[in-house]
Amino acid sequence: MHLAHDPAARPAAQISFDQFLTVDIRVGTIVAVEPFPEARKPAFKLTIDFGAGIGTKRSSAQLTQNYEADSLVGRQVAGVVNFPPRQIGKFMSEVLTLGFPDDGGNVVLFSPDKKVPNGARLF
Structure with missing residues (x-):
């Protein structure tokens, strides 16, 4: 099991608050979902506003283990918006969508429990 998925794993090394502020985590709304059959592991291509x-x-x-494509459209999610784009096969991923692993190691999305404005920054 990957350490990021192990709930008993030790916490990461301490960082300063200023270091935390360099990670820009924003909320956005999923506006489109496409299949991503060429991905190594089953995935979706998300378009997030x-x-x-x-x-x-x-x-x-x-x-894909916990969500159907249709259920994702309109859902607010959190994402890191200041990582450099990452090439995944023929697809360029521009943000890291955030989630936590369930008991089986499958992604459960991280999102606010009430609607907030798109672009709001985590603090």
């Missing part, structure tokens, strides 16, 4: 300041970004997410 992060509001006027950031705009619409794309992300690859391994969500």
Whole structure:
């Protein structure tokens, strides 16, 4: 099991608050979901609206175990928006969509429990 999925794993090394502030985590709304059959592990291609300041970004997410594509459209999610784009096969992922592992190690999305404005920053 990967350490990130092990609930008993030790916490990561301490960082300063200023280091934390360099990670830009924003909320956005999923506006489109496409299959990603060429991915090594089953995944979806997400289009996420992060509001006027950031705009619409794309992300690859391994969500197929816990979510149907249709159930994702309109859902708010959290994502890291200031990582450099990452090439995944022929797809360019522009943000890291955040989630936690369930008991089987499958992704459960991290999202606010109430609607907030797209582009709102985690603090």
